[in-house]
Amino acid sequence: NIRLNQVGFYPTASKIAVVVNANAETFLVKTADLKNTVLTGKLSDQRKSEFSEKRTQIADFSSLQKEGKYVIEVPSIGISYPFEIQDEVHKNVAKASLKAFYFQRASTKIPEKYAGKWARPFAHPDTKILIHPSAVSDKRPAGKVISSPKGWYDAGDYNKYIVNSGITMGTLFSMYEDFPAYFQQQNLNIPESNNAVPDVLEEALWNLQWMLTMQDSDGGVYHKLTNANFDRMLMPNHAKKTRYVVQKSTAATLDFAAVMAQAARIFRKFPKEFPALADSCLSASVRAWDWASKNPAVKYEQNKMNEQFLPKITTGAYGDNTLSDEFIWAAAELYITTKDEKYYQNIDFLPVQKMSVPSWNQVRLLGYYSLARFHNQLTGKAKEDFPTLKSNLVAFADTLSSGIEKRSFQTVMGKTAKDFVWGSTAVAANQGIVMIQAYQLTKDRKYLDLALTNLDYILGRNGAGYSFLTAFGSKTPMHLHHRLAIADGIDEPLPGFLSGGINAGQQDKCEGYTTKVADECYLDAECSYSTNEIAINWNAPMAYLASAIEVLIKK
Numbered sequence: 001n002i003r004l005n006q007v008g009f010y011p012t013a014s015k016i017a018v019v020v021n022a023n024a025e026t027f028l029v030k031t032a033d034l035k036n037t038v039l040t041g042k043l044s045d046q047r048k049s050e051f052s053e054k055r056t057q058i059a060d061f062s063s064l065q066k067e068g069k070y071v072i073e074v075p076s077i078g079i080s081y082p083f084e085i086q087d088e089v090h091k092n093v094a095k096a097s098l099k100a101f102y103f104q105r106a107s108t109k110i111p112e113k114y115a116g117k118w119a120r121p122f123a124h125p126d127t128k129i130l131i132h133p134s135a136v137s138d139k140r141p142a143g144k145v146i147s148s149p150k151g152w153y154d155a156g157d158y159n160k161y162i163v164n165s166g167i168t169m170g171t172l173f174s175m176y177e178d179f180p181a182y183f184q185q186q187n188l189n190i191p192e193s194n195n196a197v198p199d200v201l202e203e204a205l206w207n208l209q210w211m212l213t214m215q216d217s218d219g220g221v222y223h224k225l226t227n228a229n230f231d232r233m234l235m236p237n238h239a240k241k242t243r244y245v246v247q248k249s250t251a252a253t254l255d256f257a258a259v260m261a262q263a264a265r266i267f268r269k270f271p272k273e274f275p276a277l278a279d280s281c282l283s284a285s286v287r288a289w290d291w292a293s294k295n296p297a298v299k300y301e302q303n304k305m306n307e308q309f310l311p312k313i314t315t316g317a318y319g320d321n322t323l324s325d326e327f328i329w330a331a332a333e334l335y336i337t338t339k340d341e342k343y344y345q346n347i348d349f350l351p352v353q354k355m356s357v358p359s360w361n362q363v364r365l366l367g368y369y370s371l372a373r374f375h376n377q378l379t380g381k382a383k384e385d386f387p388t389l390k391s392n393l394v395a396f397a398d399t400l401s402s403g404i405e406k407r408s409f410q411t412v413m414g415k416t417a418k419d420f421v422w423g424s425t426a427v428a429a430n431q432g433i434v435m436i437q438a439y440q441l442t443k444d445r446k447y448l449d450l451a452l453t454n455l456d457y458i459l460g461r462n463g464a465g466y467s468f469l470t471a472f473g474s475k476t477p478m479h480l481h482h483r484l485a486i487a488d489g490i491d492e493p494l495p496g497f498l499s500g501g502i503n504a505g506q507q508d509k510c511e512g513y514t515t516k517v518a519d520e521c522y523l524d525a526e527c528s529y530s531t532n533e534i535a536i537n538w539n540a541p542m543a544y545l546a547s548a549i550e551v552l553i554k555k
């Protein structure tokens, strides 16, 4: 009943625990051995979010700055999990949530040297991928094969989806571009660790190389590389179903264009290591943009596709009906990389009430973030628009956080029940990134504290009482819907993976849910793909938020 960030707190930042259904008066902070009480405080009045069922009280112990390991005690209620107060307290959280991508690599052996007990054999060469009948083109008839190795497995399954790779790569690249110095010194213990290129870029390159293979000769990009149906819970080297690339789509092609434009300017800075990569990425990006301009509304409608073509494809659809945001993101990245103002003409702004945090089907803000990051280099209309862009982003941060003091858990997350969707931990992380962007634009410390509320949410201050990142915290998911973890025979899940988390939808209909309350629905069970899967597009904002906070919260 005492919910808090189970990892810990920074000496100089805010520290809050939330006491659930207690109606108590005081709390004590004790050293973890329970021998000394270092602070006694008064609990706040009770409060409750509309959709929530729990009345909560706030224990604010921000004044405690001494480093150490502690617990919170609420007399007659109980004692919290232990936590630390320490500088760089989320350093390993940031690192592990990035290292997770290494574990998701396809087409390679994962040796013990880098993976410890989670080592596994080579799997999914992906050198003979069938062109699905939905994907034929002049030069590539049905039944022909292409080679499309590497990349990351999307999630708990072993398929590779361009749309979801798009937002994931965009988020990781933005993280690097926002804080390059931090990543210059980070060592993830991956095979490429001992060269001059930051590990985050080497890791992203693994997926970038796969993405490049997904472009057809006309510039369009296949929506995904997939089995016809999901695998059983097998290790990847035993998952040997035929794999296909399916039809090209405008969303995949524009996400690809955005990622490649961003990659071009990033890898341009490493000419010695990658002499031709930046040029290849840029030309791939431009060709993708041109294809999308000629084919602006090719949706991926899996059910319709299945009426026309065999085999039927039943894996993740990532179908998106609104493509305006993909155009904006790709245009923004292409404009920044090429400085060609013709791309910028595609960019517009929305009233703040209509803005939404990034998700795989809503990438508008990724474009805005990049424009904000490079505001000193903007020209023409982009330069004129910058004040609007800035005030919109800041106003959006204010909208998301307004009313926080009335919420059960005092986090930006949970303004409405709608936050608790499939992959809600990534909603929290992405809202945290909005706060970081507002901080970068204003340098107002309050946005940093707001970002931290959502990191606290993810690591334990929430309605389910879990720290949703595996291996971090006392109560963490143990039974993820993650084929690698289910089939490996090892009790602990792979470390550094973010569970999808609380989701009121309960689409998996698993047995064992104990509540329908929006901010509590979560089931730590393998069958619960709608609350307990992992996914690359969730780990990326997690890594961003933890890394940004590590960089920005100063000693």
Ligand code: 9MR
Residues within 6 Å of the ligand: 154, 155, 156, 157, 315, 316, 317, 318, 422, 423, 529, 533, 534, 535
């Ligand atoms: O993250 C996706 C979520 O937003 C959708 O509601 C859900 C159902 O379409 O799919 C999620 O993505 C899954 C993908 O389709 C297949 N790989 C696993 C992904 C995470 O659950």
